[in-house]
Amino acid sequence: MYANQILLAEDDSTDAEFFQRALRRLDSPPELVWCKNGLEALEGLSDVTNSKLLPRLAILDIKMPGMSGLELLAKLKSDERTKNLPVIIMSSSDEPQDIAMAYDYGANGYLVKPNRFQDLRELVNSINSFWIKTNRLRPMVM
Amino acid sequence: MHVTNDPVANNIRQIYPYRVDLENCDDEPLRHIQVIQAHACLIALGKDDLIARYVSGNSQEIIGKPWQEIMDRHMREILPYEITAQISVGLGREDGFETLNPIQAFFKVGTERVLKNVIIHQNGDFLLVEVESASEFIQASRYQQLLSRAIAKIQQIREYDNLFTETAKVIRQVTAYDRVMVYRFDKDYNGEVIAEARGENLEPFEGLRYPHTDIPKQARELYLKNRVRLISNGVETPARLHSSVAVEEAPLDLTMATSRGVSPVHLEYLSHMGVNNSLSVAIVLEGKLWGLFALHHYSPRFIDYSIRSMLAFVGQIFSGHLSLQSANRYRQETLTRNLARLAIGEMITKTRNLFDGLTKGTHNIRNLFSGISGAAIHFENRYEAYDTTPPLEDIQALIRFVQEKGNPESNLVFTNEKIGEVFKPFEHYCDEAAGVLIIFMNPDFSDWICWFRPGISQTITWGGQPEKELITSEDGTRRLGPRRSFARYVETVEGCSAPWLKEEIDTAISLRITILNSLMERYTEVKQVNEQLKKALQDLETFSYTVSHDLRAPLRAINGYTEILAEDYGDQLDAEGHEIITKIHAGVQQMNSFITDILELSRVGSGGMQLESLQVSAIAAEVIAELLPVYAADTEIRIEMTENMPTVIADKRMLRQLLMNLISNALKYMQPGPDSESALQIGTRKHGRDNRPSFYISNTGPSIPKEYADTIFEMFSRLSTQSETEGTGVGLAIVERIVNRHNGKVWVSDDILGVTFNFYLAPEQL
Missing domain, CATH: 3.30.565.10 (Histidine kinase-like ATPase, C-terminal domain)
Incomplete structure (x- = not known):
């Protein structure tokens, strides 16, 4: 079973705040679990994997102190309990090699951080309606 | 000239032990002349057995014994004890007899006891013992006086130009010769009288030139070994040198003999000049015959050995002084030119341009050497000519000529004072480019600097027409006679530039090194700057990539908050507030496209x-x-x-x-x-x-x-x-x-x- 949660690993508090604000404007917004880096996110997830429910979706920034988004992604995808958790990489880089690398590590999607808040809102909207709603229908394999 | 009988040719045939080709003076084997001048008696002793093997025919007159009584006898039977004792001493000395000569002894000639100077030299397997008159009145102290006066005078001379005349004067005072000349050889061994001291009524010879054939090569070689040469009386009959049967008529080498007989050709030459007595002292500089003190006397006279050896010493002092003075002059000129050369080097470094560096400074290649008509530089396919030069294509042809011919002295420097003679295309540039000095920057001859010197008409006053005369006798012998006329003969030589001096050539060589160093410095500098630039560019690209990514975050913050402000608090803002929000958006937009472009630029630069x-x-x-x-x-x-x-x-x-x-x-x-x-x-x-x-x-x-x-x-x-x-x-x-x-x-x-x-x-x- 999934909790109605989105995990966001993002070291930039402003970007996190924008994401939260954009999320809140949805009709029935999911709860945002914000982790400041990959390590924090991994700890949070190991808790939920044992006792609680997994979030519906993880959104990871690439450049983060301690553990980068790609590192975390690799760990999630190599762990049986979390490998089916949809992971979207969200970065300010639109470098083709960054995008290619993210998919190589097993990302389910890659988003370039929009410059405009309005664009972010639209993006969050579509994430919500596509990734969260569609995943609700999928059977969960633990 | 045809003569019925040539006495000189006959004489020559008599004095040499073998047939001599007379058509070429250089071939006359002077050291094998087997006659002795009349003023001395020569006895050659075997070095090991000390037995006389050669005796001159005049022994009776000089030492009171006929030559037949001397031949094949041990020295003890021939010579007084004083002499034989000294011979034993000299044989044991490393420097031989040099410091012993002359040994004085009394000889019994007829009924008289006569004081003689005995001069001994070792020459191969023989000791040459020469006995000649000794002037009793010349005391040892008097030589010393004369000698120290002469040396002091020479050493006081400060001016290079005075050295010659003053020395000639000193020598004339000491020797009382009619004429004392300082005779200098040029590089081809033509001689010139550069100074003289002479008797009042004599015609001046100063400034006259004598062709190299006057003192042929083998005579010059003898001067290097035996530096003083006295011809005491040109008209006296010389004494024949008899040889023992033990030596089978092998000629005795008389190189070291002071009384060696004179070539009949030379005697003829002296008689044409009216000279009866001549005394020459070799001046040797750096192992080469620089010149002679040539002393002429118009009547016979004998010069005591002590005075002759004193003159040899004066010659050494003189050449020492000469080399000191010329070294000083060389050093001074080199110093001046070195300063100019260094200034040029600095200018090249400063201007960072070879052409400007070589030509624009106070010191430049146009004034580095005196009497230059023009200069040309070829460097890295650029050519510049300064002042008057032949056209480029002709200079290039000259460079090819030098390259093909090869430069025997050195590959890097080429000099010629009369280039038109060896390279015909330059014949008609005689006025402006008779002399050339070229330095090559690299072994492939592609880069060079070339200086030109104008041709000057040089007037050479020969002491008589330089050509020798061919004398043919009725018996068919042909020989070259010495010059008959010593009347002044003025020749004008065209198409020769002033000579390139050793110090000028050395300066050119140093300049070449200076230029190469400056170029190397510049090349290294450029290379360093290039590498720094490369590195800076790489850094800049990395930097701009990182910066533009990092700049995007705050930009998103500005943009995001402005939008949230407009959306959530828009109703609390008036029209001006909304306008400001629009302006913030525009600013952000511009910044954003700026970052995008910079990123794009760094991206297209690498990868x-x-x-x-x-x-x-x-x-x-x-x-x-x-x-x-x-x-x-x-x-x-x-x-x-x-x-x-x-x-x-x-x-x-x-x-x-x-x-x-x-x-x-x-x-x-x-x-x-x-x-x-x-x-x-x-x-x-x-x-x-x-x-x-x-x-x-x-x-x-x-x-x-x-x-x-x-x-x-x-x-x-x-x-x-x-x-x-x-x-x-x-x-x-x-x-x-x-x-x-x-x-x-x-x-x-x-x-x-x-x-x-x-x-x-x-x-x-x-």
């Missing part, structure tokens, strides 16, 4: 390219579709694009960026044309000599002034800062980078619709 064949028209159409709503949402624009444009090989992403930048540029700066219509045209046309297909993007609007045509591709360059149109100034720099990475070219022209950007790419030719 790999994936080349493929691409349709320009297809990509251009895509780009136009994307850009039109942004730049020309409200404007009517006529767009023309040539169909079926050729494909190009390029990296797709970069080509798209290139078209994006050029088309957006065209749309941004577009203004209505003459018929009030705004238009964009994209097509291809042929460019350049090889008809290379190039692409163009042309738009209506004012043309770009010529002076900006190149600078617009530089980073951050914008034609007008007050321009209403937005732009980062990076767009065209990106275009140029992309084109460069594709081995292509981009340029602007003011044809077609107004402003036209043209480009071609040729990555396949990389």
Whole structure:
């Protein structure tokens, strides 16, 4: 079973705040679990994997102190309990090699951080309606 | 000249033990003359057995014994005890008899006891014992006096030019000869009287030249070994040298004999001059015969051995003084030139230009040497001539000539004082370029500096016509006679430049090294700067990549909060507040495109390219579709694009960026044309000599002034800062980078619709 949660690993508090604000404007917004880096996110997830429910979706920034988004992604995808958790990489880089690398590590999607808040809102909207709603229908394999 | 009987030829036949070719003076074997001058008696003792093997025929007159009683006897039976004792001493000494000579002894001649000087030299396997008169009145103290006076005088002379005349005077005072000349050889051993002291009524010889044949080669070689040569009486009959049967008529080498007989040819020469007695002292400088003190007397006289050896010593003092003075002069001139050379080197370093460095300073190649008509430099395919020089093609022909001929002295420096003689094309440049000095920068002769010296007419006053005379006797012998006439004979030599002095050649060699050093310094500097630039550029690219990413975060913050402000608190703001929000957005937008461009620029500068064949028209159409709503949402624009444009090989992403930048540029700066219509045209046309297909993007609007045509591709360059149109100034720099990475070219022209950007790419030719 999934909790109605989105995990966001993002070291930039402003970007996190924008994401939260954009999320809140949805009709029935999911709860945002914000982790400041990959390590924090991994700890949070190991808790939920044992006792609680997994979030519906993880959104990871690439450049983060301690553990980068790609590192975390690799760990999630190599762990049986979390490998089916949809992971979207969200970065300010639109470098083709960054995008290619993210998919190589097993990302389910890659988003370039929009410059405009309005664009972010639209993006969050579509994430919500596509990734969260569609995943609700999928059977969960633990 | 024909003569019925040539006494000189007859004499020659008599005095040599073998047949002598007389047509060539250089072949006359002077050391084998088997006669002794009448003033001395010579006895040659075997070095080991001390038995007399050669005796001169005049022994009776000089030592009181006929030669037959001397031959094959041990020295003890011939010579007084004083002499035999000294011979034993001398044989045991390392320096031989030099410090013993002369040994004085009394000989019983007839009924008288006569004091004689005995002079001993070792020559091969024989001791040459010469007995001659000793002047009793010359006391040892008197030699000393004369000698120290002469030396003191010579050493007081400070002026180089006075040295010769003063020395001649001193020698004349000491010797009382009619004429004392300082005779100097040139490099071909022609002689010149450079100073003289003479008796009152004598005709001056100073300034006269004598051809090298007057003192032939083998005579000069004898002077190096035996430095003083006395011919005491030119008309006296010499004494024959008899030899023992034990030596089987082998000629005795008389190189070291002071009383060696005189060549009949030379005696003839002296008699033509009216000279009866001559005394010559060799002046040897650095192992070479520099010249002679030539002493002439018009009547017979005998000069005591002590005075002769004193003169030899004066000659040594003189040459020492000479080498000191010439070394001083050399050093001084070299010092001056060195300063000039260093100044030139500094100038090259300072101006960073070889040509300016060599020619623009106070010291330069045009005044480094005196009496230069012109100079020329060839360096790295650039040629410059200064002042008067022959045309380049002739100089180049000369360089080839030197290169092909090879330069025996050194590969790097070539000098000639009369180049027209060896290299015919320069014959008619005699006036301005008779002499050349060339230094070659590198072994392949491609870079050089060449100096020219004008030809000067030189007047040479010969002491008589230099040519010798061929004398043919009735018996068929032919010989070259010595010059008969000593009347002044003035010859004018054309087409020779002033000589290149040793110090000048040395300066040229040093200059070459200075230039090479300066060039090497400059090359190293340029290389360092290049590497620094490369590194800086790389750093800049890394930096701009990182910075532009990092700049995006705060930019998003500004943008985001402004939007949230507008959305959530918009109703609390008045019209001005909303206007400010719009301005913040515009600012952010501009900053954002700036960052995008910088990123793009660093991206096209590095990283790999994936080349493929691409349709320009297809990509251009895509780009136009994307850009039109942004730049020309409200404007009517006529767009023309040539169909079926050729494909190009390029990296797709970069080509798209290139078209994006050029088309957006065209749309941004577009203004209505003459018929009030705004238009964009994209097509291809042929460019350049090889008809290379190039692409163009042309738009209506004012043309770009010529002076900006190149600078617009530089980073951050914008034609007008007050321009209403937005732009980062990076767009065209990106275009140029992309084109460069594709081995292509981009340029602007003011044809077609107004402003036209043209480009071609040729990555396949990389």
